[in-house]
Amino acid sequence: MQIKDVLLAPGNGAFFYDDQAAIRAGATQDGFIYVGVPTTPGFESIRIPASLLSIGLVLTDDTVVWGDMMNVQYSGAGGRDPLFDTNQISDLTSRVVTPRLLEIDASRYLDASANVLEPFEQNRLPLAIQYGVSQALLRAAAHLQRCTMAEVICAEFDLPLPTRRVPIYCQSGDAREINVDKMILKGVDVLPHGLINSRQKFGADGQTFVKFVNWVATRTREIGRPEYHPVLHFDVYGWIGQEIGLEPQSVADFICKVADTVPDFTLNIESPADFGSTQAQIENYAKIVSILDNRGSNARIVVDERCNTLEDIRLFAEAKATHLVQIKTPDVGSIADTARAVLLCKENKVGAYVGGSCTETDLSAQASVHISVATQADMMLAKPGMGVDEAFSIVGNEQNRLLAMLNRRRTQNENVG
CATH class of the missing domain: 3.30.390.10 (Enolase-like, N-terminal domain)
Structure with a gap:
């Protein structure tokens, strides 16, 4: 052995x-x-x-x-x-x-x-x-x-050697303005998370949140390169539901209103509401997704809370109860199940975001990169920690090194063939 x-x-x-x-x-x-x-x-x-x-x-x-x-x-x-x-x-x-x-x-x-x-x-x-x-x-x-x-992973799941770079998503922590500037200057694909985890950060009727969304969009235009056009992604930790109410129509109306203020950007809203159980989350998120789709909104729903295990992810994906699943790697358990989760999302035409937590390490982040690239996830989290520089370096460099090695392997295979 x-x-x-x-x-x-x-x-x-x-x-x-x-x-x-x-x-x-x-x-x-x-x-x-x-x-x-x-x-x-x-x-x-x-x-x-x-x-x-x-x-x-x-x-x-x-x-x-x-x-x-x-x-x-x-x-x-x-x-x-x-x-x-x-x-x-x-x-x-x-x-x-x-x-x-x-x-x-x-x-x-x-x-x-x-x-x-x-x-x-x-x-x-x-x-x-x-x-x-x-x-x-x-x-x-x-x-x-x-x-x-x-x-x-490619060999075990019978996948072709990947060629596409997976977009990277950074999280700001509480140092929002400084870290947003860092993300823009570094050309991060998806930003900024925002850590909207309290009433103070969300604001009465969500006004503080709306102002922050617009500030990020404006700042991107002000200091970003002319061709730079990231996806805007905000995690609101259920505060739309807590502040606006848990009626799916009301949640969808609020999200559409926010999206309409930044029409030039794709807007991801993570965890808009917590309906108290996995089944309730699925039923109500499916309604919100349907309303947004019918309106042709540029907003997308991202599920996190109540969608933890591989089985949870299957239920959300099959019910079309989200546009994008955060596959929160430590909550899924075996990293092989993270690979299965990405492939399951793809089968159901739901976006797969290989996420995780700021509590992780360089080793778990690097392993997650290999899973993300092998399965060609739609995006992956820059982790660990709440600082932009370290996490973006760890994940971004690991991906670039991996793609260089895979390109060499592909060339070798073609020469042998």
Whole structure:
């Protein structure tokens, strides 16, 4: 067997875990911290540093390949797994996962992942474990096959070697204006996220949000290159529903009104409302999508909350309850399921956005790039962290290096042919 030992190393995510329920309930910011009492189980304060656990697979040639296990920023919200517990994850990995890893053929990626990540005592493994272990196994397969992680995915899913560059989406965090300028100067494809996660940022009847959308469009024209024309993408964390109301017609009317103020841009609105359950989300988002489509709006709905697992993504895609799915990689679990999710979206003619969280790492971000390029997703998140420069560098450079290697491989194959 190719794996002879397993290493575990605690680590730090690139941002913080935040109690979304407490923030929605009105917790105020004092500098970088939130003031108030946490409400989501596991949180001792509203904002805590993101922790993670790295897993290293020691191969028979003494190469060590790594993957990183963590949860997303808003853990425990919207049907997601609870807050990351390093001790619990370490114990379960050592007792259950490690013995499985020592018995599998690591060169066969999908089979290896399925065997290692099968349920334990009739319960699925925590998604953080699935995410990190599947990254490490993907790197192991690539090392053993002497190819890129993207080529492993292409071979396993019978996909052609990709040629298209996947557009990159950056998130601003709270430093909106400065980071928007950075994104424009760097020519980011999709921007700026905006972190519209409170009533203060959304404003009465959404007026603060509308002003920000228009400022981003104006700023893009002012300092961007003449040919630069990004997609505008804003995550409003359900605040349209909270402030305007949960009637689909009202939500759609508001989104159309915003889109009409920036008619020259495609406008993505992520998480316009939270209807309380996956089924309610599907039913109401389908109505909103239908209204926007019938009006010929330049706005697109992006689903995040209540659409976490591969099965959730299938339900939304088949119901046409969104224009674009954020495939939030740590919430999907196995990174192989992220690949399946992209392909599922494509089958149903729904946009596939390989996202994730600011709490991730350089390793998980790089693995996500290979999945995104191999499956030719519609866009991918620049991650980890809330800074533009670092995340855009990590994801953008990994994509460029990968495309250069794939182009060389394609040329070699053509010469042999």
